[in-house]
Amino acid sequence: MSTRKPTGAAVLQPEVTQAITEAVLDELAEQGFGRLSMEAVAKRAGVGKSALYRRWPSKHDMISAVVSEFSVTRAEVEDTGSLRGDLMLTLKALQEWITHPRFSRILPDLVAEGARHPGQAEVMRTSIAIPRRERGEDMLRRAIARGELPEDTDLEMALDLLAAPMYWRLVVRQAPPGPDYLDRLADLMLRALGAKV
Template identity: 65%
Template structure:
């Protein structure tokens, strides 16, 4: 699914675009994807439904277009010059993302809906999962080039390993991270990813 680019009279003003984006985030985080509707988004944004339908023909396209743009932009691809620095920055960004007032509610809901809706799962992976992982992969490819990680390391497993602890702690267990949590996690991951050389 590729978002349509409005042309001519269908081009929305930046202020309208911001209002619609905010309305989608508010409605989704409050109501869940199942109860999200274009009518409710239009009402909250203070625009006519036609402003939405000119851009997206369905709720799914609207929701995924808005959320993917924000979620992919939030994916960290730091270049601090070291694996430790990049890893700590990546974990910090993940923490901010998973504790964001909207994303902390939207992400679990998206995961649950995707388990029931194979088309939504496919679109979510294509528009959010794959692009975010590609950004993350770059960070670890640089570390391999610097000799900080083994060249034969499985980057797919690395990407899972880096994201999983924070997601599990915050979203599944619902436990807050205390002071020093990210530094401790960075140390643990460094020992794992560098083959105990870190």
């Protein structure tokens, strides 16, 4: 006896979810957070608005989920066995994230939106910043366990140090990184962290 597969609202088709995700990112890049509408996302994705509401209860939930998925997966880097190797992969992933053709237009808008609406800032902090920092903390704790960093390393300050220079240069100053930027930045960070490498 064969069992009947559920249809309709019971099934969220991955290809539809992917089309919606791409539409959200495109709309955010073109229109910004404030002007993005569920109608425009549905139209761009080629679906009805009900397809969006089956996945997320609101525009804010949809944006948070899509941006979180896009951002957090890009913070996952493999363990190379050395702090410098891990740091280089992390910095490369960070650079690719904040210079991504769409996301480079989305990130400044999300920061501005968070400044205007503290509730939105908290959502982005919990769905993007905290998970990304947890991955960075894992990297630093591995380095401490290997004896490459002092046991009393201030992890909060170290995590700020990992992201701040690149964000300042590429997003705030919009200055080109240059061909050896990541190597120079990694060396500077290793010295600042007191790494034994």
